Amino acid sequence: MSLLQVEQVSHKFNSKRLFKTNNQSNNVLHDVSFSIEEGSCLGLIGTSGAGKTTLGKVILGIQRPQHGKVLFQGHDIYNVDKATQRKLRRDLQVVFQDSYSSVNPRMTAEQIIMEPLENYEKLTIGERRSKVVSLLERVGLSEKDLKKFPYQFSGGQLQRINIARAISLKPKLIVLDESVSSLDMVTQSLILELLKELKVDFGLSYLFITHDIKAAFSISDALGVLEKGELIEYYESKDEFFHSRNPVILRMRESILAEHPRFRSLTKNVKMV
Amino acid sequence: MIAMFRGILKSQKVIVICSLILCVLFLMALFAPWLAPNDPTAVNFVDKLQRPSLDYPFGTDHLGRCIFSRILYGARISLGYAMLIFMSALSIGLIIGIIAGYIGGWVDQLLMRLGDGLMAIPSLLFVLGFVGIWGTGLKQVVFGLILVQWVYYARVIRGMVLSLKEQNYITAAKISGSSTWTIMQKHIIPNVLPSLVVMGTLEMGWAIMNLSSMSFLGLGVQPPTPEWGAMIHEGKSYIRTNPALMVYPGLMIMLVVVTFNLLGEALSERYGIKRR
Numbered sequence: 001m002s003l004l005q006v007e008q009v010s011h012k013f014n015s016k017r018l019f020k021t022n023n024q025s026n027n028v029l030h031d032v033s034f035s036i037e038e039g040s041c042l043g044l045i046g047t048s049g050a051g052k053t054t055l056g057k058v059i060l061g062i063q064r065p066q067h068g069k070v071l072f073q074g075h076d077i078y079n080v081d082k083a084t085q086r087k088l089r090r091d092l093q094v095v096f097q098d099s100y101s102s103v104n105p106r107m108t109a110e111q112i113i114m115e116p117l118e119n120y121e122k123l124t125i126g127e128r129r130s131k132v133v134s135l136l137e138r139v140g141l142s143e144k145d146l147k148k149f150p151y152q153f154s155g156g157q158l159q160r161i162n163i164a165r166a167i168s169l170k171p172k173l174i175v176l177d178e179s180v181s182s183l184d185m186v187t188q189s190l191i192l193e194l195l196k197e198l199k200v201d202f203g204l205s206y207l208f209i210t211h212d213i214k215a216a217f218s219i220s221d222a223l224g225v226l227e228k229g230e231l232i233e234y235y236e237s238k239d240e241f242f243h244s245r246n247p248v249i250l251r252m253r254e255s256i257l258a259e260h261p262r263f264r265s266l267t268k269n270v271k272m273v
Numbered sequence: 274m275i276a277m278f279r280g281i282l283k284s285q286k287v288i289v290i291c292s293l294i295l296c297v298l299f300l301m302a303l304f305a306p307w308l309a310p311n312d313p314t315a316v317n318f319v320d321k322l323q324r325p326s327l328d329y330p331f332g333t334d335h336l337g338r339c340i341f342s343r344i345l346y347g348a349r350i351s352l353g354y355a356m357l358i359f360m361s362a363l364s365i366g367l368i369i370g371i372i373a374g375y376i377g378g379w380v381d382q383l384l385m386r387l388g389d390g391l392m393a394i395p396s397l398l399f400v401l402g403f404v405g406i407w408g409t410g411l412k413q414v415v416f417g418l419i420l421v422q423w424v425y426y427a428r429v430i431r432g433m434v435l436s437l438k439e440q441n442y443i444t445a446a447k448i449s450g451s452s453t454w455t456i457m458q459k460h461i462i463p464n465v466l467p468s469l470v471v472m473g474t475l476e477m478g479w480a481i482m483n484l485s486s487m488s489f490l491g492l493g494v495q496p497p498t499p500e501w502g503a504m505i506h507e508g509k510s511y512i513r514t515n516p517a518l519m520v521y522p523g524l525m526i527m528l529v530v531v532t533f534n535l536l537g538e539a540l541s542e543r544y545g546i547k548r549r
Contacts, residue, residue, distance in 0.1 A: 061448075062444060062447060086450060089448065089449075092448065093448060093449065094444070094445060096444075096445070098441060101440050101442065102445055103442050104463075107459075115451065116449035119449060119450035119451055120450055162445075169449070
């Protein structure tokens with residue numbers, strides 16, 4: 001049994017008002033199915049507006065899809081009793097793209113990381129403190145940062161705090177929704193390294209949602225490509241991405257910047273014009 | 274220490290001065306029984322319409338009552354009930370605004386349309402109507418003013434909650450298992466409250482004005498209870514011969530309202546909050 005199974009999920013946004021229903025709606029997701037195995041990372045690539053974030057929300061259990069099922073550890077997350085849902089929530093965490101809006105500006109790093117722990121575990125103050133410190137150290141920050149507020153951190157450091165919050169309950173699956181996309185190249189690679197380490201240490205699985213093909217490549221085991229709400233390609237092994245003949249994939253592949261302009265394909269420029 | 278204080282005084286002159294004035298006024302109201310030289314309701318026809326003297330710092334009114342003492346006791350009612358209106362309207366507005374903003378849907382529509390309905394009637398007219406139905410008296414006026422006032426808070430809070438709700442940290446909190454109540458307590462109320470207090474400061478002046486104007490019309494505080502608006506009302510027959518009867522309470526109302534408004538403006542400028 002896979003850790004997460006997404007079965008034929010379709011979703012539309014209807015704009016409903018009190019006296020009128022707007023029927024002009026667009027399919028955000030259309031018949032998406034895939035699964036994530038325990039301990040693996042699925043990279044989900046897509047351009048803006050492809051439905052990546054909506055799919056993430058559907059999997060996180062905060063956006064009920066109109067059709068289809070999401071099975072997490074064998075339970076349909078939208079059709080279980082409250083207690084089971086709460087238990088499932090614990091194993092499912094998220095790290096968003098915008099690290100600043102992901103933390104309450106009025107809370108200290110300690111309070112931010114503690115929030116999930118407070119909800120699920122009864123700990124004494126001392127135990128909690130030491131747990132938060134160990135989490136902070138695990139993500140590369142130190143005890144000094146406990147009492148700092150979000151504005152005192154850089155974007156990369158804040159993203160580390162978000163990661164610390166996500167791993168605090170030792171979840172099974174973390175949805176990384178563009179988690180490294182707004183960071184600079186160096187920080188990005190450092191965070192990716194951290195994520196890879198954590199994956200091994202905690203036995204995590206990731207759903208890595210991104211538009212950044214390089215980042216997806218560096219961390220994923222399997223790859224999926226989302227285009228206009230449909231999962232157009234799915235590769236068990238990420239290298240297959242380079243052998244695909246699908247025109248959408250070809251476009252994506254060409255858009256990857258070469259290390260040096262010299263290496264960019266000349267034909268691409270001709271095509272673009 | 275002194276340098277730090279001087280720094281604060283210099284950078285936030287208006288805030289510091291206004292807060293000091295208000296502090297003094299509130300202390301005066303609180304300690305009125307000890308500060309007042311005379312009984313505010315003691316009638317003494319021998320000494321009526323006296324000029325200021327040592328016994329009567331502001332003179333006496335047409336019934337020989339000490340104006341200074343009456344102003345001190347009047348501050349208790351004006352400031353106290355304005356505070357009551359502010360706190361109650363804020364609490365009601367906070368609860369309704371959060372419910373409307375957070376739950377949304379038809380609940381939001383219902384509550385906000387109710388608010389729109391209340392706002393469609395001018396507040397003075399609403400309170401007049403309220404008094405017309407339930408009779409004159411301080412209780413009715415205060416209740417009417419609270420009923421008018423909560424709508425403004427509720428609307429502002431609803432707007433803030435709507436934008437807060439979309440923040441990722443609320444979503445993250447939901448995912449990390451926080452209940453709706455925890456989210457409100459930890460994430461929504463602390464982020465909404467500071468702006469509300471600033472807004473409330475501006476509204477305090479409004480509350481005092483309205484309370485006094487209702488008393489001036491003879492609908493709120495009833496004689497012989499000292500209240501600033503009622504004092505102006507009582508003094509209006511003597512405006513030609515003894516304007517002091519109206520001037521002192523009038524000046525007090527002006528001082529309080531202007532101070533609250535200046536403080537509110539300064540606070541909202543400093544913390545970047547728009548009015549209403």
